Amino acid sequence: MLTVTVEKLVPGGYGLARTEEGAVLVKGGLPGEVVRGQPVRRRGALFLEGVEVLTPRPDRYPHPLPPSADLPLLYEAQLPLKEALVAEALERIAKLSFPLSPIRPSPSPLGYRTAAQYARHPLGGLAYRLPESEVLVRLEEDPLVAEPLKKALALLQTWPLPVEEVALRGSLLTGEVLLGLIGGSPEVLKRPAKALVREGFRGVVWAEPSPKGRFRGRVTPLYGERTLLERFGPLTATVSVESFAQVNPPAMGALLEEALTLVGGGERALELYAGSGLISLLLAPRFREVAAVEISKEAVRRGEADRKRLGVENVRFHRGDAKEAARLGAFDLVVVDPPRAGLSPEVRAYLLETRPRQILYVACDPATWARDVGALAKGGYRLRFAQPYDFFPFTHHVEVLSLLSL
Numbered sequence: 001m002l003t004v005t006v007e008k009l010v011p012g013g014y015g016l017a018r019t020e021e022g023a024v025l026v027k028g029g030l031p032g033e034v035v036r037g038q039p040v041r042r043r044g045a046l047f048l049e050g051v052e053v054l055t056p057r058p059d060r061y062p063h064p065l066p067p068s069a070d071l072p073l074l075y076e077a078q079l080p081l082k083e084a085l086v087a088e089a090l091e092r093i094a095k096l097s098f099p100l101s102p103i104r105p106s107p108s109p110l111g112y113r114t115a116a117q118y119a120r121h122p123l124g125g126l127a128y129r130l131p132e133s134e135v136l137v138r139l140e141e142d143p144l145v146a147e148p149l150k151k152a153l154a155l156l157q158t159w160p161l162p163v164e165e166v167a168l169r170g171s172l173l174t175g176e177v178l179l180g181l182i183g184g185s186p187e188v189l190k191r192p193a194k195a196l197v198r199e200g201f202r203g204v205v206w207a208e209p210s211p212k213g214r215f216r217g218r219v220t221p222l223y224g225e226r227t228l229l230e231r232f233g234p235l236t237a238t239v240s241v242e243s244f245a246q247v248n249p250p251a252m253g254a255l256l257e258e259a260l261t262l263v264g265g266g267e268r269a270l271e272l273y274a275g276s277g278l279i280s281l282l283l284a285p286r287f288r289e290v291a292a293v294e295i296s297k298e299a300v301r302r303g304e305a306d307r308k309r310l311g312v313e314n315v316r317f318h319r320g321d322a323k324e325a326a327r328l329g330a331f332d333l334v335v336v337d338p339p340r341a342g343l344s345p346e347v348r349a350y351l352l353e354t355r356p357r358q359i360l361y362v363a364c365d366p367a368t369w370a371r372d373v374g375a376l377a378k379g380g381y382r383l384r385f386a387q388p389y390d391f392f393p394f395t396h397h398v399e400v401l402s403l404l405s406l
């Protein structure tokens, strides 16, 4: 057993402590806490497992939270840790010293999530799956989910559905909820789906479990609607249970409003990793043409539906891989909002070759963001603005809104 003092929070949500054998990564210990656990070497790094906190921080959050909540501190204490995570990634990885704008807190620290997934417990009801494990913990309630999901959860707890997992997507705008049933048989689930829509769900889809991820296999609508309308600050857009949409719409709305103050206008704008193209639709009045590239068919379908509903004529969706952006030529502004892996080498090369005047980079992983910002800075771009946003209170996750220009 090893006893250490956690020094700081690092990307991935680990606490970092130093020992004579080098740095050790701790899950479950917060900066300032003395913890004890079993040191294990994995993938070339030292981890502490089976962690027991010997001296808890006085500002630890005193109420129950789901296992995914790896930052269980009073809300105000979470924000400086997240800010430091972004500042340090920029210094250590991008080798840039830049004054970050102060972190924007989430409009609601609790009850903010409009999407969630749970496993079915074999003894009935719903359960959390412990991170990186198969262990299930019975779900009593989830204080992180928004009001429409709370009601849906209470209802689902009492339904003996023959599935592996359920996924929920709610709307704060309409109060409605969509349900995804993962696993089991779509034929058997048709009747319960109809009954669940009668009980108040707006629609139910079935998805085949896939090793590639949720909703990456076959998806079949069972009953009711497939999308809901949600508000993201200046825009209303469709969301579904099957493809990506931000889970904290008011926080995303604040980011979108700020993003619009950062970018100019011009002839051509491109959004890569566009989802349903929220930013493209907002940029449409400022550019002659806007191209939005997204890999998910379902997200592109929603984007097209939103474009038509909003009467936007100059946004074109391209379903495909961002790494093929070179086919679309050069743009005045390129917006990127990639998954945690950050930009692919091809996208970095594309940006450095075609040299858009402005790059708006929305990031959900500070480490890969810093890597990409460092590469763009070496290629002649300057970081002009960077602000962390808290979309995920009580977790280590942090978004960054940033602008680079030549």
Ligand SMILES: C[S@@+](CC[C@H](N)C(=O)[O-])C[C@H]1O[C@@H](n2cnc3c(N)ncnc32)[C@H](O)[C@@H]1O
Pocket: 244, 245, 246, 272, 273, 274, 275, 276, 277, 278, 293, 294, 295, 296, 299, 320, 321, 322, 323, 337, 338, 339, 364
């Ligand atoms: C963080 S989300 C951002 C979506 C959008 N900006 C929003 O806020 O709703 C990343 C998006 O990138 C898409 N994506 C992932 N890999 C991609 C790739 N190689 N090429 C294009 N899109 C990709 C995902 O399907 C997802 O919609």
